[in-house]
Amino acid sequence: MEDIEDLVREGADLIAPRSRNSVMPRVRRRKVLPSEEAIEEPECESQCTSIIPGTQKVYLKTWGCAHNSSDSEYMAGQLAAYGYKIVDEKFDADVWVLNSCTVKNPAEDHFRNEIKAGREAGKKVVVAGCVSQAAPRSEFLEGLSIIGVQQIDRVVEVVEETLKEEIVARAKQSFSEGVCEVWLTSEDTGAYGRDIGVSLPELLWQLVEVIPEGCRLRLGMTNPPYILDHLEEMSKIMQHPRVYAFLHVPVQSGSDGVLGEMKREYTVNEFCRVVDFLKSRVPGITIATDIICGFPTETEEDFQETVKLCSKYKFPSLFINQFYPRPGTPAAKMQRIPTKEVKNRTRRLTEVFQSYRPYDHKLGEKQTVLVTEEAHDKEHWVGHNKYYEQVLVPKNEDFLGKLVEVEIIETGKHYMRGRPIETSKPISPAMTEYLPKGEISGFLSTQDISDSNKRNQMKEDLAKQERYIILSFILLISALLVKLAWVCFKMLNGNMID
The missing domain is CATH 1.20.5 (Single alpha-helices involved in coiled-coils or other helix-helix interfaces)
Structure with a gap:
């Protein structure tokens, strides 16, 4: 049964790559209007430092989910391996690779604006991801090279990686390069291995064996149907000290009627079974979920069922999205609920979410957190405890990438703030120093290659x-x-x- 969110339009003229190593861009040339015949496209000479392939600078920007970010990292690795230099400053680049997401219209608007900016700057623009695939003939994509997301091909690719044990090997490589936290993510992590007779728990137990002491594994999103058969094993894995007790299980609606119209292959009761089982077997586990407000067939009674579900579990992480029709989907042809009512339901559910504080009872607790990134305020580091709850710590350079013992001295709606315990010394769980900024995982740096060539x-x-x-x-x-x-x-x- 096809998902209502499947955005590939029937009959779309796309070329499926044979594998990830042989992506075949499809170039669509813009039709030249009579009034534009005398207008020439801006030359690349002022921007491009070389016309030899593999020597230019590439700027890569991503919108959307963790899976999209993973795809971008992969593309960056492939480009770097071929000799391209990945840069952070887009106007220094010769080529822009823009990886899109269809989850929300605002993200698509940013995508459109970035394409326009690239064209106005005279850059070569390549677009990737689900926005470009969902509507490849869109006016704003005319004249661009398009790399579409072909889900069938991706499944074959995952199977090939599975048979070659590349996932475990990639984890080993990452830890050998100083990584202390890895994410296992895909469009639906729980569906892993179903078509080749293996299961997600089998892969996870292999991964656990190669994770160094103190490092962590975070699991990506999984839909309810694909985890129901493995609840016992998943609960054991979540209890492992090197795995975050965290799972993102989207429910989308608290109404079976709406889920049926969405073509979801699960019921509210099955979702509750997943949540209840994991909470009973893994005390303290964090369950995150998603809600879509204002699906075309959602009635007030349906919405109230969603409110009841969210009130029951008080999810610490709740992603609330307004329904947006996507071209080519059955839902796009349905009569929409008035925008005002959709916004009203979104506001009401947000008020329910804001009515409780999930971390107040942890005030004064002593916790061990793995510090991995900079906070949005630029004044703290972000660490995560065993349950992947966000804990802010002072921005001490010695803390990044290390396990830090803290006492919780403040709690907020979305975070806790920890004071480092002076008698406890930060511990680095990494096997070695992490790669310097700008170096791509899995590949030698330019200096390393140069030195190696000299030695040879x-x-x-x-x-x-x-x-x-x-x-x-x-x-x-x-x-x-x-x-x-x-x-x-x-x-x-x-x-x-x-």
Whole structure:
């Protein structure tokens, strides 16, 4: 059964890449209007530092979910391996790669604006992700190279990676490069292995074995149907000290009627079974979920069922989205609920979410947090405890990438603030120093490659010198032997004459 969120329009003219290593961009040329015939496109000479492929600078921007971010990291790695330099400053780049998301219209608006900015700056623009695939003939995509998300091909790719054990190998590599936290993510992590006779828990147990002590694994989103068969094993994995007791399980609505119209393959009761089981087996586990307000068939009674569900569980992380129709989906043809009512329901559910504070009871607790990133206020580091709850700590340079013992001294709606315990020293769980900023995981740096090339060249030069010396020595010995033979011949010949 197809998901209502599946955005690939029937009959869309897209080329599916054979594999991730052979992405085939499709270039669509803009039709030239009579009034534009004399207008030339801006030349690349002022921006491009070289016309040799693999030598230019690339700027890569991502919108959307963790899976989109993962795709972008992969593309960055492929580009870097080929010789392109990934840069943070977009106007220094020769090419912009923009990876899009369809979850919310505002993200699509940012995507459109970035494309416009790139064109106005005379940059070469490549678009990727689900926005470009959902509506490849959109006016704002005309003339651009498009890399579409082909879900079937992605499934085949995951299978190939599974058979080659590349996921576990990639985790090993990451930890060997100083990484202390990895995310296992996809469009639906729970569906892993269903088509090849394996399961997500089997993969997770293999990953747990290669995670160093003190490092952490975070699981990505999974829909209810794909985890119901593995609740017992998943609860054991979530209890493991190297795995965050956190799971993102989107429910979307508290009404079975709405879920049916959405073509979701689960019921509210099945969602509750997942949540109740995990909460009973993994005390303190964090369950995050998503809600869509204002789906076309949602009635006030349906909405009240959603409010009741959210009030029951008081999810610490609740992502509330207004319904937006996507081109090519069944929902796009349905009669929409008035925008005013959609906003009203969104506001009411948000008020329910804001009515409780999930962390107040933890005030005064002592916790161990893994510090991994900078906070939005730029004044704190962000650490996460075993339950992937956000704990702000002072921005001490010695804390980043380390396990820090703290006492919770403040709680907010979305965070806690911890005071480091002076008698406890930060501990680095990483196997080595993490890669410097700008270096791509899995590939040697430019300096490393240069040094390696120099060492190889020196080895070749030494080998040549050794061959020359040996050859010269052989020639010298041969000459001496010839000379000796000649002398011996002369002596023998003289004796015979006498």
